Each structure stands twice: as C-alpha cells, then as structure tokens.
Amino acid sequence: MxxxxxxxxxxxxxxxxxxxxxxxxxxxxxxxxxxxxxxxxxxxxxxxxxxxxxxxxxxxxxxxxxxxxxxxxxxxxxxxxxxRGRPEADDAELPPSGLAQRLAQLGLDADAYAADTGLALEAEPAQLSLAGRDRYRRPLWLRRAAARGWQRLQRAAALDGVALDAISGYRSHAYQLGIFERKRARGLAVADILTVNAAPGYSEHHSGDALDIGTPGEPPAEESFEQTAAFAWLQDNAGRFGFALSYPRDNPHGIVYEPWHWRWRPGAG
Ligand SMILES: [Zn+2]
Structure with missing residues (x-):
C-alpha cells in the first residue's frame, strides 16, 4: 500500500x-x-x-x-x-504570533536582542515532515527538503561505517519559551540561559531546517563531539547534502561553539 x-x-x-x-x-x-x-x-x-x-x-x-x-x-x-494530506507548499510559514509578548515576559526587547546577536527571526513552517526517530525514539520533525537531506546524509554516513543520530530537530517558539521557564524556575538568570539557548523566535530549530546531530555512545550536544569520527565525516561530507555548521568557534552571534548543530541551506552544498 x-x-x-x-x-x-x-x-x-x-x-x-x-x-x-x-x-x-x-x-x-x-x-x-x-x-x-x-x-x-x-x-x-x-x-x-x-x-x-x-x-x-x-x-x-x-x-x-x-x-x-x-x-x-x-x-x-x-x-x-x-x-487527504496533500502537502502545502514546502515554504509556507506561520506569521509570528505573540512573539513580542513572549520576549517581554523574559524582559527582552526584540529589536535590541536581534541587533545584539545578529540572529534572525525564524518563522515556524506551516507543516513538517517526519524525518525518522531521534536518539530517544521520539518522532523527528523537519521541513520536507531538510528531512530528505538528513535521511540521505544519515544513509551515506552509514555506508561509510559512520553512525549518526539526531538529538533534536524542529522546536516551536512556544516550546523554546518553555525551556526558559523551566530553567528560570530552577533559579537561572535569563542572561545566563541566553548563552546556551537562543531567545524564543530566534532559534534555528524553529525553521525546521536545523538539527542537532550526535553519534551513539557520545553525550548529546557536547563540544567533545568535535573529536569523533562522526564529526570528521560531517565536516568532509555534510555540504554535499546541503548541510552546514551554524555556530563555528568564535561566531559573531555570541553563541557557544556547537559542532553538533547543522542547518540545511537551500542551494548549499
Ligand atoms: Zn541545535
């Protein structure tokens, strides 16, 4: 069928x-x-x-x-x-809603934040495609083209004897705010959370084009990923599948070095 x-x-x-x-x-x-x-x-x-x-x-x-x-x-x-599930145009996006209020809740001004970090507002796609399961057996959602790119990349790596798994893909603006709320409830200051998490609306994960990649046996989202054969393979090959590293060392956005975070870029590779 x-x-x-x-x-x-x-x-x-x-x-x-x-x-x-x-x-x-x-x-x-x-x-x-x-x-x-x-x-x-x-x-x-x-x-x-x-x-x-x-x-x-x-x-x-x-x-x-x-x-x-x-x-x-x-x-x-x-x-x-x-x-009957006919897909919308792959690039259809939701207009941002309630974003200014979410940022105000965190004591942030959207324009000032965008100017300080150089990060772009990331709209949510109107629909996402299932790109398999992540390391935790949760459904992995990405935009259709990124989902296909990730599955091709993962398959190509496997053929080269390199196991890649996904840690996290699409996240909504509301989910990102939830991360901040949970961390603040544990006593962290917004400024400290911002060194690790982009403000709601500004994470590349909202776009459905970004995902965190790992390899079995390695902890998720740690700089030590840089030392793995999986990372070496990604550096040599990810571009062929349209993926690029978003936050290299000393990036201009003030975001820590993230060797695990890759974004599918239309026209790249
Ligand atoms: Zn990420």
Whole structure:
C-alpha cells in the first residue's frame, strides 16, 4: 500500500499530530489515541486537547472551544480531511504570533536582542515532515527538503561505517519559551540561559531546517563531539547534502561553539 509521509500540521497555538505517534499519558488518553487519525496538541505545554477519529472530534479537555487558537486548528483539520494530506507548499510559514509578548515576559526587547546577536527571526513552517526517530525514539520533525537531506546524509554516513543520530530537530517558539521557564524556575538568570539557548523566535530549530546531530555512545550536544569520527565525516561530507555548521568557534552571534548543530541551506552544498 502506498503511504503518504506523515505530516505535522502547525497552527499558532495548536499542532495537529498524525495518529500513532504520540504516547498515551493515561488510560483515557490511550483509548482515545488508539482511534485517533489526528491528535490536537497544545504547543505551550504539550497537553493533548482532542483527537479526530473517523466519527468526529473527541475533546480530551473540558471547554475545548475556549482553548486559544482552537478555531484555526479545527480549520486546519478540516483542510487536511478534505485534501487527504496533500502537502502545502514546502515554504509556507506561520506569521509570528505573540512573539513580542513572549520576549517581554523574559524582559527582552526584540529589536535590541536581534541587533545584539545578529540572529534572525525564524518563522515556524506551516507543516513538517517526519524525518525518522531521534536518539530517544521520539518522532523527528523537519521541513520536507531538510528531512530528505538528513535521511540521505544519515544513509551515506552509514555506508561509510559512520553512525549518526539526531538529538533534536524542529522546536516551536512556544516550546523554546518553555525551556526558559523551566530553567528560570530552577533559579537561572535569563542572561545566563541566553548563552546556551537562543531567545524564543530566534532559534534555528524553529525553521525546521536545523538539527542537532550526535553519534551513539557520545553525550548529546557536547563540544567533545568535535573529536569523533562522526564529526570528521560531517565536516568532509555534510555540504554535499546541503548541510552546514551554524555556530563555528568564535561566531559573531555570541553563541557557544556547537559542532553538533547543522542547518540545511537551500542551494548549499
Ligand atoms: Zn541545535
């Protein structure tokens, strides 16, 4: 049977996940997820809001229709239902929403931050493609072309005897803010978090074109990755598959050296 590649449909506040990919968090969830064609998931905290089954939409929270962004999510669901998963243009992006408020929550001014770091605002894609699983067996989402590029690159490395795995791919603006909130709750200052994490809206992971690459047996996202045969292989070959290192040593963005972070660049390689 011909199967379409799995798609993640993105709206401002809610993601639509294809059925069969999310883990149940309780018995009620498990029964609903087993029948789900789509799962509506709140971006801010990952909460499952509803499932779409062959028989209609089944809410998993009280007052579903009062959820922010629910109308847009249901519209997107309707479109998917009728288009039978026909992919949108690969470059369709969401307009940034609520970004200034998110940054203000962290005491940051968007223009000043962008000027200081030279980082660009990274829009979220309107849809993402499943690019396999990451090291932790979680679904790995990337924009369609980047997903294909990553799978080709990983296969080519394997043929050369080099095992590569993905640590992390697409992340939403809301998810990035959640990282800051969790770290602040542990007592870290925003300025300190910013040396390691880009501000919400400015991480390349939002674009769906960037991913963190590792190799089995090595800790994730450590500078020691630079010493591995996997990194040497990437340096020699990643460009052929359209991937380039984003944050080399002494980069102008004030971001620490990240030998694990690679971005697919249209036209590169
Ligand atoms: Zn990264």
């Amino acid at each position: 011909h199967r379409r590649p799995a798609l993640l449909i993105n709206t401002a506040h809610i993601e639509l996940w294809p059925g069969g990919l999310l883990r149940a968090r309780g018995n009620a969830d498990a029964r609903a997820l087993a029948r789900a064609h789509w799962v509506l998931r709140r971006k801010r905290d990952g909460r499952y809001l509803a499932v779409a089954t062959a028989h209609g939409v089944l809410p998993l929270v009280p007052r579903l229709m009062r959820e922010p962004g629910i109308e847009a999510a249901l519209d997107a669901l309707e479109t998917q239902w009728h288009c």
